[in-house]
Structure formats: structure tokens, C-alpha cells
Amino acid sequence: MNIPFITRKANQEERETEAPDASLKTNTYSIIPPLIRKTKKEQAGACIAGNGSRQGSLSIQSIRDLTNRFFSKKEEESDEGIIDIPPLPDLPEDLSGECLERYWLTPPHAWAAIMQERWAIAYHIIEPSITPHEHILLEEVHHYLRDIILYESPGKRGEMNISDKDIRNALFKFDPLLVRERKQVLTYMLKRTFQGYGRLDPLMHDEAIEDISCNGAVHPVFIFHRRYGSIPTQLIYGHEELNRFVLKLAQKANKSLSLSTPLVDASLPNGSRIQISYSDVISTQGSSFTVRKFRKDPMTPVHLLSFGTFSAQTLAILWLCIENRMNMLIVGGTASGKTSTMNALSFFIPENAKIVSLEDTREIQLPHKNWLPTRTRESGNRDGFGDINLFSLLRASLRQRPEYILVGEVRGQEAQTLFQAMNTGHTTYSTLHAGTVDEAINRLINEPISVAPAMLGALELVVIQGLHYHEGLALRRCDSVHEIHVGGRDSVITWNTILTYNPSKDLFVHEDGGSLVLDKIRMMRGWSEKELKKEIAVRKECLERLAENSIFDQLSVSEAIKAVRRGENA
Numbered sequence: 001m002n003i004p005f006i007t008r009k010a011n012q013e014e015r016e017t018e019a020p021d022a023s024l025k026t027n028t029y030s031i032i033p034p035l036i037r038k039t040k041k042e043q044a045g046a047c048i049a050g051n052g053s054r055q056g057s058l059s060i061q062s063i064r065d066l067t068n069r070f071f072s073k074k075e076e077e078s079d080e081g082i083i084d085i086p087p088l089p090d091l092p093e094d095l096s097g098e099c100l101e102r103y104w105l106t107p108p109h110a111w112a113a114i115m116q117e118r119w120a121i122a123y124h125i126i127e128p129s130i131t132p133h134e135h136i137l138l139e140e141v142h143h144y145l146r147d148i149i150l151y152e153s154p155g156k157r158g159e160m161n162i163s164d165k166d167i168r169n170a171l172f173k174f175d176p177l178l179v180r181e182r183k184q185v186l187t188y189m190l191k192r193t194f195q196g197y198g199r200l201d202p203l204m205h206d207e208a209i210e211d212i213s214c215n216g217a218v219h220p221v222f223i224f225h226r227r228y229g230s231i232p233t234q235l236i237y238g239h240e241e242l243n244r245f246v247l248k249l250a251q252k253a254n255k256s257l258s259l260s261t262p263l264v265d266a267s268l269p270n271g272s273r274i275q276i277s278y279s280d281v282i283s284t285q286g287s288s289f290t291v292r293k294f295r296k297d298p299m300t301p302v303h304l305l306s307f308g309t310f311s312a313q314t315l316a317i318l319w320l321c322i323e324n325r326m327n328m329l330i331v332g333g334t335a336s337g338k339t340s341t342m343n344a345l346s347f348f349i350p351e352n353a354k355i356v357s358l359e360d361t362r363e364i365q366l367p368h369k370n371w372l373p374t375r376t377r378e379s380g381n382r383d384g385f386g387d388i389n390l391f392s393l394l395r396a397s398l399r400q401r402p403e404y405i406l407v408g409e410v411r412g413q414e415a416q417t418l419f420q421a422m423n424t425g426h427t428t429y430s431t432l433h434a435g436t437v438d439e440a441i442n443r444l445i446n447e448p449i450s451v452a453p454a455m456l457g458a459l460e461l462v463v464i465q466g467l468h469y470h471e472g473l474a475l476r477r478c479d480s481v482h483e484i485h486v487g488g489r490d491s492v493i494t495w496n497t498i499l500t501y502n503p504s505k506d507l508f509v510h511e512d513g514g515s516l517v518l519d520k521i522r523m524m525r526g527w528s529e530k531e532l533k534k535e536i537a538v539r540k541e542c543l544e545r546l547a548e549n550s551i552f553d554q555l556s557v558s559e560a561i562k563a564v565r566r567g568e569n570a
Contacts, residue, residue, distance in 0.1 A: 095124060100228075109188040110202040114228060123223055123233045125202045128185045137178075138189060141170045145194065162194050197252075198245060199235060204270070204293070210335065211292055216285025217242045224335060229474040239286055246276045246287045265360075265378070270294055273361040298365035299344040300557040302546045309337065309465075310478045311508040312547075314499055316539035317518065318463075318481075322348040323565070324521045325403070325427040327458055331440045332465035337476040338431035339363050339408060341465055346429065347554070349404050351562055356397040358390055359408035367558040372400070390414040394421070403427060415449045422458035437462050437482045437495055445493075453493055457486035460517050462495070468503055477501050478508070483517050538564060 086108040091099060097117040104111045105125070113124045130138070145162060167187045171178055178186070192201040203212050203223060211224040217239040220232040237245060250257035253266035253274060262278040271294030280286050301319070304310045310318075321328070322345060330345075332338045343364050349355060355371040357364045362375050374397070377388040390407065391414040397405060398421055407430035410418055422428050434440040440462060444451045464479040481499040486492070496516055500509050522532045542564050546557060 089126075092126060097122075105202040105205045106188070106192075109185065110205070112202070112206060114225075114231075121228050121231045123225065123228075123231050125233065125235065127202065128188075130185075130189070134182065134186060137171070137175055138186060140174050141167070141186070141190060142193065144170055144174070145190065162191075164191075167191065198248070199237075200245070200291075203233070203235075204272075204291075207293075207296070209293060211290065213288075213290040214242065215288050216283060217287070219285065225474070227473055229469060242287045243279065246278055246289050249274055249289060250276055250278075267361050268294075271362060273363075292361075294363065295340070295365075297552075298554055299340040300552060300554055301344050301347055301543060302552050302557055304341065304344050305543055306547050306552075307476070308506070309341070309476050311499075311510075312540045312543050313510060313536070314478060314481065314508060315543055316536045317498070317515075318345055318461075319348040319539045319543075319561075320521060320535060321461060321517055322346075323350065324524060326460040326517055326521075327422045327427055328429050328461040328463060329440065329459060330429070330431045330463045330465060331434045331437070332431070333433065333435055333467065336465045336467045338465055341463070341478075342406065342429055342431055346404075346406060347558055347561060350565065351558070353403040354401060355404045355406065356400060356402040357406040357408075358393040358397060360390070361408075363408065364406060365554075367554045372397075372402075391417060394418060398426070404429070406430070409433070410449065412448055415444065415451055416455075419451050419455040419458065423455055435464075435466075437464060437480070440464075441493055453491040454486060456484055456493055457491075459484045460520075466501075470503075470506070475506075477503070477506075483515065485516065538567070 086104070088102055088104065088111055091102075091113060095113060095115055097115040100114045100116050100121065102111060102113040110125060110127045113126055115122050115124060145166065164187055167190050168183060171183055171186055192198060197204050200212065200221070203209055203221075206223075208226045209223045210226060212221060213223075214221045214237060217237055219236065221235040221237075222230055222232050224230050247257055249268070250264050250266070253264065253268055255264045255266045257264050257276060257278050259279060259281055262281040264274070264276040264278075266274055266276075268274055268291070273292035273294070275290045277283055277288045282288075301310075301315050305312055305315055318328075328345075330338045330342050343366070346355075346364070346366055349366075349368065351368055352370055353368070355366065355368055357366075357371065357373045359373075359375045362373060364373065374393050376390055376393060377386075390410075391412070394405070394407065394414050394417045398417075403426070405418070405421060405426055405428040407414065407418060407428065409431045411433070418428055418430060432440055432443065434443050441456070443449060444456065445453050460483060462482045462484060464482070466477055466479040468475045468477055478499070479501045480497055482495040482497050485494050485496065487494070496513060498511050498513075498515050500511065501507070502509055518532060521527075522529070527535070542560055546560055551557065551560070
């Protein structure tokens with residue numbers, strides 16, 4: 001079967017992350033033709049072997065090279081169609097240690113340097129320095145813009161009706177002799193204050209960061225970096241500054257924050273999730289916040305393969321299971337990538353199937369047109385009147401005749417309704433906090449979830465995902481895949497393991513005991529053993545070729561998946 005693929009432009013240059021001793025010459029790239037045009041994230045290097053079956057995952061160095069390219073900032077494009085990347089400046093003299101990596105955050109003003117210091121890794125934000133005179137000028141212009149322009153033309157939530165021209169005019173009003181270069185720097189500072197997140201704004205532009213957390217005043221802000229795990233930054237807030245900042249975050253999220261309501265869970269305008277505590281009512285360390293960043297470009301199955309989270313064989317099997325409406329639960333600990341994996345695997349859902357997703361905060365992103373995303377709502381009333389929780393959303397979704405139901409996470413009474421939906425023919429996928437299949441089943445059948453053991457018979461697959469550390473890198477891996485079986489009068493729950501992960505060798509091991517789920521699919525489709533293996537091989541080849549050609553964008557991936565499905569039905 002011929003599968004149409006979009007191949008990468010031959011001999012195309014790719015920018016690697018700047019090393020401390022790298023050349024500082026300006027890099028230019030020609031624009032890729034529209035059919036194969038991809039951003040730098042989509043041009044992550046191909047690391048998959050082209051021939052033969054691939055049971056293992058990528059080497060550590062391959063992951064480092066891949067992530068360096070994948071998370072490089074998107075370059076600015078000029079009118080002539082040339083992508084121009086400003087050279088990174090030299091490291092500041094006050095930074096000590098070895099520079100592991102550095103890259104632009106908001107070129108040409110802010111960039112990040114990740115340093116291996118004496119005992120640990122630290123993340124440094126480097127921005128232009130400001131003179132005392134410019135500090136005074138910033139204060140004057142800030143008050144002027146806030147009082148004169150913003151209050152006269154209020155915008156939508158999270159938006160400020162302020163343009164570069166407004167800022168330049170204000171700067172000229174207070175300092176007509178300000179040179180052009182410094183005017184650009186001060187414009188950047190003012191825009192990050194009005195339209196961004198102040199001193200935190202550069203971190204919000206780093207797509208390699210998953211979480212940003214501040215545990216109180218005079219404590220460093222920590223980040224969770226996709227490559228280096230949890231590391232501190234040099235960013236520290238004072239008590240009053242932190243109180244003002246969390247109030248600003250709550251305002252951006254359109255939430256009320258005060259001493260009477262000191263806790264807020266909400267979404268920022270860019271989709272990121274925030275949790276805020278105000279003052280010392282909750283913590284003796286004062287105000288705190290955590291930002292769970294929203295991924296603009298959703299994970300696809302090709303990302304899971306390229307980063308070594310899954311093997312091509314495992315993804316091909318899961319693809320076949322999802323197409324044939326097998327129920328699945330993705331289990332893992334905090335920051336193990338459960339929701340990202342569920343989002344990526346959902347690309348295997350047939351394109352015209354009716355999908356309803358239910359979440360506390362919007363994270364799932366799908367290319368399907370017949371998809372209804374929903375989320376919970378907190379009314380803010382003390383008695384809870386007007387709240388819409390996952391249980392309410394799930395009950396409502398069952399009246400919409402969905403073929404697939406995606407629930408962000410089950411942790412309470414909604415799980416009982418979810419398993420009732422499974423037992424009445426609705427295909428459901430969800431995530432659960434647990435470390436192993438034993439822990440997952442114990443959580444499901446005991447308080448507070450309390451699903452009847454007999455109802456677990458409708459659950460076909462449990463995927464266990466974990467977060468591993470190796471050579472200073474944070475690696476997400478599929479630890480195991482299990483098939484669930486419930487039998488006998490006592491509803492005894494057993495499972496059959498079809499895949500395990502060997503962390504010492506960074507290798508996926510497929511068990512030889514056979515698969516009850518694949519046998520079920522084979523009987524449903526009327527396939528022979530040979531035909532079943534062929535279908536898995538076709539899907540495996542498709543995923544490997546996508547990875548080889550560095551095709552990561554969701555449109556191209558979904559088109560390739562549909563091409564396989566059309567070939568299957570031809």
C-alpha cells in the first residue's frame with residue numbers, strides 16, 4: 001500500500017542550540033515551500049532507524065539533540081522570506097560554571113542560559129541592563145500609559161489595547177533624546193509589563209518549560225524543564241511584589257482573589273493552568289503560585305516515538321486498539337505526561353467519530369472536526385450553587401451520543417459514571433494518578449472512587465507511564481501495557497502484560513504470551529493471524545516513516561493516519 005508522505009527538503013540546514021563556544025554569526029534560512037513548510041519544532045531531527053524493526057528507544061544523546069532542535073524558538077521571518085536569527089550575546093561575566101545550553105526566549109532581548117554550577121543545574125534569564133535614568137523613565141511612562149491610555153480603552157480579558165506606537169510616543173514625550181536601540185529595549189520592558197507577566201514573562205515564552213512555581217517570597221522561582229527536570233532560576237520576588245503579582249495573575253484569569261477567598265484555580269488567557277494562594281492565610285511563607293503551561297502545538301504519536309516514550313510496535317498496537325474502540329486508562333505519577341500521551345493517542349480515533357472531551361482545564365487538542373471540548377466551572381459561590389463538575393459534564397455528554405469520551409482525569413464519583421459508560425458501549429479514555437497497575441486497580445475499587453470490580457471488565461487496556469532520570473535528563477517512558485480481565489463469580493481482576501520497559505538498557509520488551517485484546521480485534525474483523533500482523537506492520541511503518549522525515553505537525557500526521565485507514569478499507 002502506498003502512503004502519501006510529505007518529505008523534508010533535502011540538505012536543509014537546521015540550527016542547533018548555541019553552545020558556549022559556538023559561532024555568533026547570524027544564521028539565515030530559506031523559506032520552505034508551502035506544502036512542506038514546517039516550524040523549527042516540526043523540523044526535529046529524524047532519529048529512527050529506517051530498516052528493520054525497532055524494539056529499543058533512542059539513545060540519550062539522540063534525545064538531547066532532538067529536544068534541542070524541537071524546542072528551539074521559532075525564528076522571525078522577514079518580508080523577503082528569510083528567517084533571521086540574531087546571534088546570542090556572550091555570557092555575562094557574573095555567571096559561573098559550565099553552560100549546558102542557551103537559547104533565545106524573546107529575541108533580541110531575552111535569552112536563557114542553563115548553567116552547571118558547582119553542585120546543581122540552574123536556569124538564568126538574561127535581559128538587557130537598565131540604567132538608573134531609564135528606571136525613572138520606565139516608571140513615568142508606565143504611570144502615563146496606565147492612567148491615560150489603558151483606562152480610556154479597556155480591552156478583553158488578558159488583552160491591553162496598547163501598541164508599539166503608543167509606547168514609542170510616550171517614550172518620546174518623556175525623553176525626546178532617547179536613542180533608537182534603548183527605545184527598543186524600554187518598549188520590550190513596558191510590553192512585558194502591560195501585556196505579559198512582568199519579570200516572569202521570559203519563562204512563559206520558553207516552550208521547554210512545563211511548570212513554573214514560586215513557593216513564597218525570598219525563595220527562588222523553580223521550573224520543570226523538559227530536559228533537565230526541576231531546577232531553580234535566579235528570579236526571586238519580595239513580599240509586596242509577590243502579593244501584587246498574584247493579584248495580577250488572578251485578574252488575568254478573571255478570578256477574585258482576596259483574604260476571604262485566598263485560593264484560586266483557573267486558566268490564563270494563553271490556556272496555562274494556575275493555582276494561587278494569597279498572603280500568609282494559607283502558607284507561612286506568604287503568597288505562592290504554580291503555572292502549568294499550555295502547549296501550543298499538541299503532542300502527536302510521532303512525538304511519542306521520536307522522544308522514545310513508546311516504541312513503534314507499541315504505538316502500532318495501540319493505534320489498532322483505538323480504531324477498534326477498545327477502552328483505555330493511562331496511569332502514571334505527577335509530571336509523567338499522562339494527558340499529553342492521551343492527546344497524542346487520540347489522533348488514532350477515526351476522523352468522523354463523535355468525540356466529547358471533559359476536563360477541569362482545557363489541555364486536549366485534537367484535529368477532529370466532530371469534537372466537542374468541555375470543561376468544568378466554579379461559580380465562586382460558597383454554597384457551590386452553579387458549579388459544573390466532571391460528574392455533571394459526564395452525565396450531560398452521555399446524552400449527546402458520543403462514540404469516544406475523553407476525561408482529563410478520574411478521581412471521584414465521575415469514575416463510576418465513566419465505567420457505566422464503558423459498560424454501555426461508549427469508548428472512553430482517561431488518566432489516573434497511580435504508579436503501577438496494582439495501585440491503579442486499588443484506587444479504582446476503593447474509596448473515594450469505589451468502582452464495582454465487575455465493571456472493570458469493560459476496561460481493555462491500562463498503559464503505565466513513568467518519569468525517569470538518566471545522565472541529567474528527564475525521560476518519559478511507557479513502563480508497561482496491560483490487558484485487564486475480570487472473571488468468575490467473585491469478579492477476580494487479573495491482567496496480562498504485553499509490554500514492559502527495561503530502564504537499565506532503555507529498551508522496550510514485548511512479551512510473548514499473546515494478546516487477548518488483539519485476538520478480540522482479529523475475531524471482530526474476521527482477520528487471520530497473518531492479516532493481523534500485516535495491519536500492525538503497516539501502522540508501524542507509517543509511524544517510522546513520519547519520524548524519519550521529521551513530520552510532527554498535527555495536520556500532516558492526521559492525514560497520514562487517514563491514508564492508512566483508507567488503504568485498509570480499499
